Amino acid sequence: MPVIAMTQEMGSLAKDVSLQLAQTAKLNIMRHEVLEHVAGRMHVPGSLISRLREGKAGLVERLTTDRERVAVYTAQEVFDLAGKGSIVLRGWGATCLLRPVRHVLRVRVTRPFKQRVAWLMDHLGTDDEAFAEAEVQRSDSAHASRMHDQFGVTWGDPLLYDLVLNTDRLSVESCVEQIRQLASRPEFQETAESRAMLADLALNARIRAALKDHESTRDVNINVESKNGKAVLSGIVINPRESTEAARVASTVAGTVNVDNQLRVMVSSRRFASAKT
Known part of the structure; x- marks a missing residue:
């Protein structure tokens, strides 16, 4: 299952490549699932999430x-879809x-800047080259900053990918x-180890999302590591209640078999004791 x-x-024509790839290889394709999922969880319009991602x-x-x-x-939605x-x-x-999942093939589809600007001008039906250049540059800056x-x-960085394709040199069909x-x-076939890695990453993501969903743990900044259903929580919390709540929330997440709570409670100094609640 690729x-x-x-x-x-x-x-870059990456969208064209992905659509034709999905059709010819009979694969599903991620469309608006992530946008809808994130916007729904945060109770905000999907347009807001889009503007944030696009630098607008x-x-x-x-x-x-x-x-x-x-x-x-x-992250939760991406891991769930990949699974x-x-x-x-x-x-x-x-x-x-x-990236840590060996059977996942990571592909960058790119194209020279001038060709991308020309594509946008044609797409928008405009002859304003300066505007199109600014839009492509803004999009690139937003992507670079977010990554x-x-x-x-x-x-x-080409080392982030297994395959880099230039659609100025290759047709969409050739890329596919x-x-x-x-x-x-063979390098990109599923193995027991790669499936287990993906399952562990997915559980990590679900636990982190669950912690963000609960008001009592929303601001807790801790490390979560999972392996075969066992979740290890580590880091520092400000009081025992945060530690207890984090472990409780993690234990309710589907796929969690056991929670190893290694969280440490911050020790208050006399100087700042009055600031603690």
């Missing part, structure tokens, strides 16, 4: 939207989120054929 993670780059959100929107929750909910297999995942950081902030990587051939190779 899982193919692809980049989302304005004017206003100052007030950027300051009042919990971007950490956006990232946590996004179903036979799917093409485009954008949403899928190439980075799924750096969320994953600590440089957007476009290259991806299909590589996906059929």
Whole structure:
């Protein structure tokens, strides 16, 4: 059951490649599931999530939207979709989120800047080249910033991908054929180990999302590591109640067999004791 993670780059023809790949290889394709899931969990319009991702959100929107929750909910949806297999995942950081899973094929589809600008001008039906250039640059900056902030990587680094395709040199059909051939190779076949890795990552994401869903644990910043259904919680919390609540919430998540609570309670110094509640 192939899982193919692809980049989302304005004017690169990645969307065309993903649609044709899904059709010819009989794969599902991620459409609006992540957007709808994240917006629904945060009780905000999907258009707000889109503006944040595209770098179009206003100052007030950027300051009042919990971007950490956006990232946590996004990760949960990407891992859940990948776990179903036979799917093409485009954008949403899928190439980075799924990097540890050996059977996931990570593909970047790109194109020279001028060709991407020309594509946008044609797409919008405009002859304003300066406007189109600014839009492509804004989109690229938003992608680069999000990838750096969320994953600590440089957007476009070829080492992040298994395959880089230039649609200025290759047709959409040729790109699809290259991806299909590589996906059929032994290196990208599921194994017990790769399935277990994906399951562990998915459980981590579900636990993090559950912690964000509960008011009592929403602001808790802890580490979560899962293996074979056992979740290990580590880090520092400000009081025993936070520790108890975090373990309780984690234990309710589907797939959690056992919770190893290694959280440490912050020790109050005399100097700041009066500030503690």
